[in-house]
Amino acid sequence: xxxxxxxxxxxxxxxxxVPTVVLYGVYTIxxxxxxxxxxxxxxxxxxxxxxxxxxSNYREVFADPLFWNSFxxxxxxxxxxxxxxxxxxLLLAMVLNSPKLPLIGLLRSAFFIPVVTTTAIxxxxxxxILDPASGPVSTxxxxxxxxxxxxxxxxxxxxxxAAVLYVWKFFGVTMIYWLAALQTIPYExxxxxxxxxxxxxxxxxxxxxxxxxxxxxxxxxxxxxxTFHNFDLMYTLTGGGPYFHxxxxxxxxxxxxxxxxxxxxxxxxxxxxxxxxxxxxxxALQLWGVYAGRRLRGDQR
Amino acid sequence: xxxxxxxxxxxxxxxxxxxxxxxxxxxxxxxGSTSGGAxxxxxxxxxxxxxxxxxxxxxxxxxxxxKTNVAHTYYDASKATQAFQLAHxxxxxxxxxxxxxxxPLPALVSGKWVHEVTIPADIKSKLxxxxxTEGITQLxxxxxxxxMFSFRQSSTLVWVNKDHWSKAGLDxxxxxxxxxxxxxALGKLKSAGIQPLTLAIGADGGRIRDQVDDMAQAAxxxxxxxxxxxxxxxxxxxxxxxxxxxxxxxxxxDKLIMxxxxxxxxxxxxxxYASGAVGxxxxxxxxxxxxxxxxxxxVDKLASGQILVPTSGMNPWCYRGRPAATYFVxxxxxxxxxxxxxxxxxxxxxxxxxxxxxxxxPPLNLDLVASSNVVDAYKKGVEYCKKNVxxxxxxxxxxxxxxxxxxxxxxxxxxxxxxxQGYLGGSIKDLKAELKKLSDxxxxxxxxxxxxxxxxGAKVSxxxxxxxxxxxxxxxxxxx
Numbered sequence: 036x037x038x039x040x041x042x043x044x045x046x047x048x049x050x051x052x053v054p055t056v057v058l059y060g061v062y063t064i065x066x067x068x069x070x071x072x073x074x075x076x077x078x079x080x081x082x083x084x085x086x087x088x089x090x091s092n093y094r095e096v097f098a099d100p101l102f103w104n105s106f107x108x109x110x111x112x113x114x115x116x117x118x119x120x121x122x123x124x125l126l127l128a129m130v131l132n133s134p135k136l137p138l139i140g141l142l143r144s145a146f147f148i149p150v151v152t153t154t155a156i157x158x159x160x161x162x163x164i165l166d167p168a169s170g171p172v173s174t175x176x177x178x179x180x181x182x183x184x185x186x187x188x189x190x191x192x193x194x195x196x197a198a199v200l201y202v203w204k205f206f207g208v209t210m211i212y213w214l215a216a217l218q219t220i221p222y223e224x225x226x227x228x229x230x231x232x233x234x235x236x237x238x239x240x241x242x243x244x245x246x247x248x249x250x251x252x253x254x255x256x257x258x259x260x261x262t263f264h265n266f267d268l269m270y271t272l273t274g275g276g277p278y279f280h281x282x283x284x285x286x287x288x289x290x291x292x293x294x295x296x297x298x299x300x301x302x303x304x305x306x307x308x309x310x311x312x313x314x315x316x317x318x319a320l321q322l323w324g325v326y327a328g329r330r331l332r333g334d335q336r
Numbered sequence: 337x338x339x340x341x342x343x344x345x346x347x348x349x350x351x352x353x354x355x356x357x358x359x360x361x362x363x364x365x366x367x368g369s370t371s372g373g374a375x376x377x378x379x380x381x382x383x384x385x386x387x388x389x390x391x392x393x394x395x396x397x398x399x400x401x402x403k404t405n406v407a408h409t410y411y412d413a414s415k416a417t418q419a420f421q422l423a424h425x426x427x428x429x430x431x432x433x434x435x436x437x438x439x440p441l442p443a444l445v446s447g448k449w450v451h452e453v454t455i456p457a458d459i460k461s462k463l464x465x466x467x468x469t470e471g472i473t474q475l476x477x478x479x480x481x482x483x484m485f486s487f488r489q490s491s492t493l494v495w496v497n498k499d500h501w502s503k504a505g506l507d508x509x510x511x512x513x514x515x516x517x518x519x520x521a522l523g524k525l526k527s528a529g530i531q532p533l534t535l536a537i538g539a540d541g542g543r544i545r546d547q548v549d550d551m552a553q554a555a556x557x558x559x560x561x562x563x564x565x566x567x568x569x570x571x572x573x574x575x576x577x578x579x580x581x582x583x584x585x586x587x588x589x590d591k592l593i594m595x596x597x598x599x600x601x602x603x604x605x606x607x608x609y610a611s612g613a614v615g616x617x618x619x620x621x622x623x624x625x626x627x628x629x630x631x632x633x634x635v636d637k638l639a640s641g642q643i644l645v646p647t648s649g650m651n652p653w654c655y656r657g658r659p660a661a662t663y664f665v666x667x668x669x670x671x672x673x674x675x676x677x678x679x680x681x682x683x684x685x686x687x688x689x690x691x692x693x694x695x696x697x698p699p700l701n702l703d704l705v706a707s708s709n710v711v712d713a714y715k716k717g718v719e720y721c722k723k724n725v726x727x728x729x730x731x732x733x734x735x736x737x738x739x740x741x742x743x744x745x746x747x748x749x750x751x752x753x754x755x756x757q758g759y760l761g762g763s764i765k766d767l768k769a770e771l772k773k774l775s776d777x778x779x780x781x782x783x784x785x786x787x788x789x790x791x792x793g794a795k796v797s798x799x800x801x802x803x804x805x806x807x808x809x810x811x812x813x814x815x816x
Contacts, residue, residue: 295747297743297747
C-alpha cells in the first residue's frame with residue numbers, strides 16, 4: 036500500500052467517524068463538561084449571570100441530609116432490585132432455554148413486552164392499578180378481607196413496591212442476557228453428563244453454574260448500573276414521596292434543577308457530579324467485570 | 337457517464353449528516369426569535385388550563401384587529417418553567433407569556449426576560465391603583481405588566497358534592513366551618529359509605545403547603561408562610577400551624593381522608609372529586625372551573641364552604657400579597673407594541689366575561705362575578721374571599737431593593753407540605769420540633785440572602801420585614 040493510499044484511507048476513516056464524534060460530543064461530552072462548570076457556579080438557569088462560587092455547592096450538597104437520604108434510597112433500591120433481577124431471571128431463562136418447552140417464542144416475547152413499553156406509561160398505569168381506594172389490587176384484597184393497601188403512599192411499602200415494578204419492567208432484558216449466556220454452553224456437555232448419570236441438580240451445579248460464572252459478573256455489574264437510572268418510573272409512580280422515602284438521587288437533582296421556585300442549577304449540578312462519580316465507580320467495576328469474565332472464560336477453555 | 341460509487345455515496349451521506357447536525361445546533365445569531373413582526377406572527381404562551389379554550393378563541397378573534405397572526409399555546413404549569421428556560425436560552429421566547437417563571441421582577445428585567453409595556457389610558461383606568469406596585473409590576477417607574485386576578489382569592493375552600501352530602505343527611509348549602517363540626521360531617525359521609533375527603537398531599541407537597549399556610553392564618557397566625565408580620569421573624573412552630581396539622585392528622589387517623597391522598601397531586605385529587613369518587617375536597621376558588629374541565633357533569637353537584645377555622649365563631653381571615661403581572665412581553669419580541677395591545681385586550685369586557693365564566697381565579701373586579709352566569713358555589717366562594725381576604729404587608733413594597741434578596745433565596749426543604757406528608761405518614765414523630773427546624777432553616781436562608789445582597793450593594797435589612805403597625809382584619813397600606 037502506498038503512502039498516498041494509506042493517507043486516503045485514514046481520511047475516509049475520520050470522515051466516517053465525524054458524525055459520531057460530533058453527536059457524541061454535543062449530546063454527551065459537552066453536557067458532562069458543562070455540568071462540571073455549573074457545579075462551580077451559582078445560577079438559576081433564568082438569569083444571564085453565573086457567579087463563580089468554587090466548591091460552595093459541593094459543601095451545601097454534602098451538608099444536606101436529604102442528599103444523603105437520596106443516596107441511601109438509591110443504594111437500597113439497588114440492593115432490593117439487583118439480586119431479584121439477576122437470580123429470578125436466571126431461573127426463568129433456564130426454563131425458557133429448554134428445547135422441550137412448548138410456545139417458547141410466545142413466552143419469551145411475553146416476558147419482553149414490558150421492556151419495550153414506555154416506562155412513564157407503566158408508572159401512570161400502575162398508579163391506577165395500585166390505587167388504594169378504587170384500584171383492582173386493593174379491591175381484590177378488600178374482598179379477601181385484607182383491606183385496601185396504600186402501596187405507593189405508605190412509607191414502608193413505597194420503595195419495595197417500586198422495586199417489584201422495576202424488576203417486572205426490566206425482567207426481559209436480563210432474561211435475554213441469560214438466554215444468550217446459556218446458549219454458549221455446548222449441549223453435548225449436558226448429554227455427556229446425563230449419560231454418566233447426572234441428575235438435574237448436578238447438571239446445574241457442575242455444568243451450568245460454572246459455565247455461567249463469567250456472565251454472572253458482567254450481568255450483575257450491568258444491572259447495578261442500570262438501576263441507577265430509574266428516574267422515569269420512580270417519578271411517575273411516587274414523585275419521590277411519601278416524605279422522600281423514594282427520592283432517588285435523580286429525583287433529588289431534578290427537584291433542585293427544575294421543581295424549585297427559583298431553580299438552583301449549581302446545587303443540582305454538584306449533586307449530579309457526585310452521582311456521576313458513583314456511576315463511574317460502578318463503570319470501573321464493570322470494566323473489571325468484563326476483564327474478570329474474559330479471564331475466567333479463558334481459564335475454562 | 338460516470339456512476340456514483342459506493343464510497344462517494346457514503347461520503348455524501350456523511351457530509352449531509354454533518355451538515356444536518358451543525359444546522360441543528362445553529363448559532364444564536366441565526367436562531368433569533370422569528371415571532372413577532374418578522375413573520376407576522378405573535379406567539380402567546382400560558383399555563384392557564386381553565387382558559388385554554390377561551391384563549392384559543394381569543395387569539396383567533398384578536399388576529400384581525402391586531403393585524404397579525406396571534407398563535408396561542410397552552411403549557412401545563414409543571415412543564416412551563418422548563419419550556420421557558422429552554423426558549424430563553426435559544427432566543428425563542430414567545431412575544432407574550434404568562435408569569436410562571438418565579439423570579440422577582442428586577443431579576444427578570446436584568447436577565448432580559450421582559451419588555452416594558454404601554455397600556456392604553458382607557459384600560460389603565462379600569463385597573464385599581466393597587467394593581468401597580470413598584471418592585472412587583474413596575475421598576476423605576478417603567479411598567480412591565482399588570483395583574484388580571486384579584487388578590488382576594490383562596491387556595492383552601494371546602495368543596496362538597498351535593499348528592500353525597502344529601503345522601504349522608506348533611507346540608508350541602510350549609511357546610512360546617514369549624515374543625516369539630518367538619519369532622520362530624522366527614523364521619524357521617526363515612527357512615528353512609530362515601531369516601532369523606534381528599535386533599536392533594538402528594539407530589540411536591542406544594543398545594544398542601546399553601547393550604548396549611550391559609551388555614552394557619554384563619555387559625556390566628558399573624559403572618560404569611562411562616563413570617564410574622566409584626567416581628568418579621570419566622571415562626572412555623574406557632575401554635576396555629578401545629579393546630580392545623582394536628583387536625584389533619586386526626587382526620588387521617590380516623591380514616592376520613594381518602595386512601596392514597598398522601599400520594600395525590602392536585603389533578604389526582606381533583607379528578608377524584610370531579611368524578612364523584614369522594615364527597616369533599618379542599619381546593620382553591622378555581623376548583624369549580626378545574627372540575628368542570630375534568631367532568632362537566634359535576635357542575636350541578638358543586639357546593640362550597642369557607643376556609644375552616646378551629647372553633648366556631650372565629651373570623652376566617654386570610655392575607656395575601658399584591659399580585660404580580662399576569663402576563664409579560666418578551667424582551668426579544670420583535671413587536672412589543674402589538675404584544676402590549678394583546679395584553680391590554682385581556683381587560684376588555686368580552687375577555688373578562690369569558691374569564692369569569694371559566695370559574696378560575698377571580699378577576700380584579702369581583703363585582704363581575706355576582707352578575708355573571710356562573711354556579712352559586714363559585715359566587716359563594718368569591719363572596720367569602722371578598723369579605724375575608726386582606727392585603728398583607730410586604731417587605732418588597734416597603735423596600736423594592738428586597739427583590740435582590742428574594743432572587744438570592746434558596747429552597748428550604750422539607751417545607752410545610754413535606755412535613756404534613758411526613759407527619760401524616762408517620763415519618764415525623766415530633767411535629768413541633770420539625771416546624772422549629774423549618775423556622776430556623778428559613779431564617780438562616782434569609783440571613784444568607786440578606787448578607788449577599790448587602791455585599792452587592794443593596795440597602796436592605798431584616799427590619800424591612802417587620803410591620804409593627806399591622807392590624808388583623810384590614811388591608812395593609814391599600815391605596816385610597
